[in-house]
Amino acid sequence: xxxxxxxxxxxxxxxxxxxxxxxxxxxxxxxxxxxxxxxxxxxxxxxxxxxxxxxxxxxxxxxxxxxxxxxxxxxxxxxxxxxxxxxxxxxxxxxxxxxxxxxxxxxxxxxxxxxxxxxxxxxxxxxxxxxxxxxxxxxxxxxxxxxxxxxxxxxxxxxxxxxxxxxxxxxxxxxxxxxxxxxxxxxxxxxxxxxxxxxxxxxxxxxxxxxxxxxxxxx
Amino acid sequence: xxxxxxxxxxxxxxxxxxxxxxxxxxxxxxxxxxxxxxxxxxxxxxxxxxxxxxxxxxxxxxxxxxxxxxxxxxxxxxxxxxxxxxxxxxxxxxxxxxxxxxxxxxxxxxxxxxxxxxxxxxxxxxxxxxx
Numbered sequence: 001x002x003x004x005x006x007x008x009x010x011x012x013x014x015x016x017x018x019x020x021x022x023x024x025x026x027x028x029x030x031x032x033x034x035x036x037x038x039x040x041x042x043x044x045x046x047x048x049x050x051x052x053x054x055x056x057x058x059x060x061x062x063x064x065x066x067x068x069x070x071x072x073x074x075x076x077x078x079x080x081x082x083x084x085x086x087x088x089x090x091x092x093x094x095x096x097x098x099x100x101x102x103x104x105x106x107x108x109x110x111x112x113x114x115x116x117x118x119x120x121x122x123x124x125x126x127x128x129x130x131x132x133x134x135x136x137x138x139x140x141x142x143x144x145x146x147x148x149x150x151x152x153x154x155x156x157x158x159x160x161x162x163x164x165x166x167x168x169x170x171x172x173x174x175x176x177x178x179x180x181x182x183x184x185x186x187x188x189x190x191x192x193x194x195x196x197x198x199x200x201x202x203x204x205x206x207x208x209x210x211x212x213x214x215x216x217x218x219x
Numbered sequence: 220x221x222x223x224x225x226x227x228x229x230x231x232x233x234x235x236x237x238x239x240x241x242x243x244x245x246x247x248x249x250x251x252x253x254x255x256x257x258x259x260x261x262x263x264x265x266x267x268x269x270x271x272x273x274x275x276x277x278x279x280x281x282x283x284x285x286x287x288x289x290x291x292x293x294x295x296x297x298x299x300x301x302x303x304x305x306x307x308x309x310x311x312x313x314x315x316x317x318x319x320x321x322x323x324x325x326x327x328x329x330x331x332x333x334x335x336x337x338x339x340x341x342x343x344x345x346x347x348x349x350x
Contacts (some may be wrong), residue, residue, distance in 0.1 A: 119271050121280025166278050
């Protein structure tokens with residue numbers, strides 16, 4: 001699974017076994033991880049919009065980056081998950097566990113910055129975004145950390161990574177051309193970014209990549 | 220090959236089309252049911268609007284137009300014999316004035332406004348062939 005800076009609430013259940021479902025809660029992700037499947041596995045999950053990470057993790061959001069809570073730890077963190085043990089699993093049931101009552105009001109500047117980073121493929125500089133929002137880059141980074149768990153710069157780099165990955169896998173252009181259009185200084189810069197966020201180099205793409213579909217479904 | 224379309228990515232396709240009908244007197248050709256794309260009746264070269272989200276779906280990276288910032292480095296130009304009237308109408312219907320009509324040394328009347336999305340729109344008279 002490739003990271004996209006968002007938090008997930010996932011429940012894993014194997015239909016061939018009577019074990020209770022295993023809940024998994026992730027913090028904002030910036031590193032790729034491997035998921036091992038077994039025959040009969042069913043996964044139901046909700047991927048939160050990036051700015052809603054704070055609703056889940058509250059003040060622990062920044063420390064939750066790249067962390068995962070499984071099983072009892074997840075239930076202890078979000079007790080509503082325990083109530084799902086005896087019910088047949090569905091995404092609609094998972095929606096109920098999202099901590100909406102305490103959802104903080106998201107600063108409109110964070111949402112504007114996220115939208116503009118997605119539209120620009122992560123290529124707009126944080127300083128430029130901050131200037132448009134009449135605040136400093138430092139303040140915008142802090143707002144993003146409070147709501148997403150990541151700085152605006154890190155989130156921009158994730159968006160840039162995903163768009164360039166898509167250019168390479170779908171657009172049939174050379175690595176050098178993808179690096180240029182993706183906004184990387186050169187191919188070495190592209191390679192460093194792919195190592196950091198994907199754990200692989202662009203010339204040796206793993207075939208079983210799972211690409212998160214950013215902003216296709218809004219929760 | 221010929222220039223077939225000018226497509227501008229905007230936050231709200233129906234609102235932009237409505238605005239262009241009022242401000243510049245061009246009629247809509249259609250708006251897709253999804254509200255993500257629409258075209259104007261502008262002759263052989265079609266002026267079209269697509270939702271900003273479409274750019275991301277198509278794998279493009281763009282800098283969204285912003286009425287509060289400087290305009291992007293391109294413009295569209297409407298040509299009319301009545302530049303003054305068209306300019307006044309555009310301002311009256313919500314365009315931001317940039318340059319009132321003035322005559323260029325080559326005899327053309329030229330004016331500039333910015334639309335609801337901050338895009339630069341020129342309203343000018345036809346360029347007369349040299350005699």
